[in-house]
Structure formats: C-alpha cells, structure tokens
Amino acid sequence: MKVLMLGDAQVGKTTYMASMYGFMADDNGFNIAATRDEDRSALDRLARRVRCGEYPARSEFRSEYNFEFRYTQDGERYSLFNFDWLDYRGGALGQRTDDPVAADLQRYLNEAQALIVFWDGSRFAASDSQIHRQWLRIKQLTLAYVDRANENNPLALTFLLTKSSLLPDDWTETRIGADLCNFANILGENQNLYGMIAYSEINANSIGNVYYPFLHSMRFGFRDELTRRLKSCERDVAAYKSRSFWGDLKALFTEDVEFNRAQASIERLKQLNAFWESTLETLKEKNKSGGYVLF
Numbered sequence: 001m002k003v004l005m006l007g008d009a010q011v012g013k014t015t016y017m018a019s020m021y022g023f024m025a026d027d028n029g030f031n032i033a034a035t036r037d038e039d040r041s042a043l044d045r046l047a048r049r050v051r052c053g054e055y056p057a058r059s060e061f062r063s064e065y066n067f068e069f070r071y072t073q074d075g076e077r078y079s080l081f082n083f084d085w086l087d088y089r090g091g092a093l094g095q096r097t098d099d100p101v102a103a104d105l106q107r108y109l110n111e112a113q114a115l116i117v118f119w120d121g122s123r124f125a126a127s128d129s130q131i132h133r134q135w136l137r138i139k140q141l142t143l144a145y146v147d148r149a150n151e152n153n154p155l156a157l158t159f160l161l162t163k164s165s166l167l168p169d170d171w172t173e174t175r176i177g178a179d180l181c182n183f184a185n186i187l188g189e190n191q192n193l194y195g196m197i198a199y200s201e202i203n204a205n206s207i208g209n210v211y212y213p214f215l216h217s218m219r220f221g222f223r224d225e226l227t228r229r230l231k232s233c234e235r236d237v238a239a240y241k242s243r244s245f246w247g248d249l250k251a252l253f254t255e256d257v258e259f260n261r262a263q264a265s266i267e268r269l270k271q272l273n274a275f276w277e278s279t280l281e282t283l284k285e286k287n288k289s290g291g292y293v294l295f
C-alpha cells in the first residue's frame with residue numbers, strides 16, 4: 001500500500017514523518033521498521049534530532065521510504081505488510097500539469113490508499129494571494145484523490161494542520177479556515193471516504209499528534225492485507241477438506257502438519273484483527289478530546 005504526504009515546502013512533512021517514525025519504531029504492539037538499512041540509520045538520527053527540537057535540514061532526505069508494518073508481542077514479531085511512504089515535496093505543487101513531476105504526483109494520487117494533506121497552521125491568518133492559490137491547488141489535488149473512493153476502494157484522508165502552536169484561535173473563521181471546514185463537510189458526505197482533521201505541534205517538548213493520523217492512514221491497508229491472508233489460509237483448509245477419502249484416512253494416522261499450520265494461521269490472523277479493531281476503537285473514543293476530529 002501507499003501513503004502520500006502532500007504539502008508545500010516547509011510545512012512540516014519531514015518533521016512529521018521523523019516524529020512518527022520515532023514513535024512507531026518501538027518494537028512493541030503495532031509498529032513499523034524501515035526496510036532499507038540506509039533509511040533506518042538516517043531515520044533514527046532524524047527522529048533523535050527532532051526529539052531534541054532540531055528540525056530537519058532542507059532536502060536532506062529522499063522522498064520515498066518503505067516500511068514494514070508489524071505486530072510484536074513478548075519479543076515475538078509478526079510481519080504484516082510493507083508499505084511506501086511518499087514525502088511529496090511541495091515545490092512541485094505549483095508546477096504545470098504537463099510537467100513530469102506533476103505527472104508523478106498524479107500517479108501517486110492514483111495509487112495511494114491514504115493521503116495526508118499538510119497545511120501550515122501559521123498560514124491561516126495570511127491574506128497573501130499566493131497562499132490562497134496554494135490552498136486552491138491543494139483542494140484540486142485532494143479532489144482528484146477523493147474521486148477514486150468507492151465501495152470496493154474506501155480511502156483515508158487527513159488534513160494535518162502543522163505547527164499548531166502558531167494556529168490562530170479563530171482559524172475556522174479565516175478565509176482559508178472556513179473554506180477547509182466547508183470542504184471537509186462536503187467530503188464527509190462521501191460514505192467511502194474516511195476523513196480526519198488533526199493538529200500537530202512538534203518541538204523539543206512535544207512529539208506531536210503523530211499517532212492518530214498514522215493509525216487512520218493504515219486502516220484500509222491493514223484490512224485488505226488481513227482479508228487477503230485469511231482467504232489464502234481458508235483456501236488451504238478447504239483444499240484439505242475436499243481431498244479424497246484415502247487422503248482423509250491417511251490423515252487419521254499421521255499428523256498433518258500443513259493442515260495444523262493453516263488452522264493456527266487463521267487463529268493468529270483473527271487475533272491480530274481483534275487487536276487492530278480494538279486499536280481503531282481508541283480512535284473513536286478520543287474523538288472529542290482534542291487533537292483531531294473525524295469527518
């Protein structure tokens with residue numbers, strides 16, 4: 001699966017990703033690991049620095065990462081699936097649609113199962129027309145993504161308001177803020193789109209609200225992978241059950257390793273699904289306590 005971060009240069013995408021990685025790379029419960037060695041050391045360093053309040057240097061890292069999503073309990077790791085995390089540099093946002101970078105973005109918008117739209121919390125007050133154009137462009141790209149949502153392909157969308165310490169109290173009454181709320185209301189009518197508006201402040205004292213946007217972004221990737229695995233195990237069990245009488249008779253006297261393995265896998269997957277469902281439940285509970293709202 002693919003998760004796409006989209007936002008203008010300097011809105012805080014890399015900072016968010018580093019902080020999210022620092023939080024999620026804890027090898028316990030649901031967690032992630034960078035699959036490439038060079039990414040792992042770079043991200044560890046980046047996460048450590050961000051935790052100390054040091055922000056990433058401009059264009060220090062490349063824009064595509066691959067992570068493994070897994071579950072760890074009592075030191076035992078269960079690998080779930082790999083996913084791409086795309087840090088889409090905002091510089092390309094202003095480019096023309098026939099530009100190769102813009103075409104690349106279009107491809108990402110067509111493939112992602114989760115989109116995180118970054119908006120700088122300090123940019124609500126500004127009446128700058130360039131910022132307004134940027135917002136219109138963001139909306140246009142968001143619509144191109146949302147358009148793909150359907151019954152068989154539900155999508156997750158997050159508007160992440162970064163640098164929330166700089167977010168004006170009356171942001172919902174600003175021109176862009178009011179438009180964002182209105183936009184979310186309209187998008188919320190789409191039953192196949194799962195939306196979130198989240199606020200985040202990352203500095204030396206705060207790792208930011210990084211967990212819930214991440215969880216929200218993973219929901220359909222997880223669901224699809226689990227369904228795929230369960231179906232595969234169930235096919236194995238069905239194949240076992242439909243085999244010949246002689247095969248069954250033989251199985252009575254010998255231990256059928258494969259059958260037992262398939263049954264155990266199904267149990268394990270069901271258990272993981274239950275853990276995941278209860279994790280997603282926490283997303284609903286905290287809905288009203290600040291940090292984010294779902295739409």
Ligand SMILES: Nc1nc2c(ncn2[C@@H]2O[C@H](COP(=O)(O)OP(=O)(O)O)[C@@H](O)[C@H]2O)c(=O)[nH]1
Nearest residue numbers: 009010011012013014015055056163200201202
């Ligand atoms: N106050 C505050 N500043 C932030 C935060 N995140 C990023 N910044 C500032 O924004 C700059 C750009 O962040 P960066 O993550 O590199 O943005 P990117 O270009 O979207 O990847 C940083 O150098 C920080 O000065 C945040 O959560 N709070």
Ligand SMILES: [Mg+2]
Nearest residue numbers: 013014015059
């Ligand atoms: Mg960056």
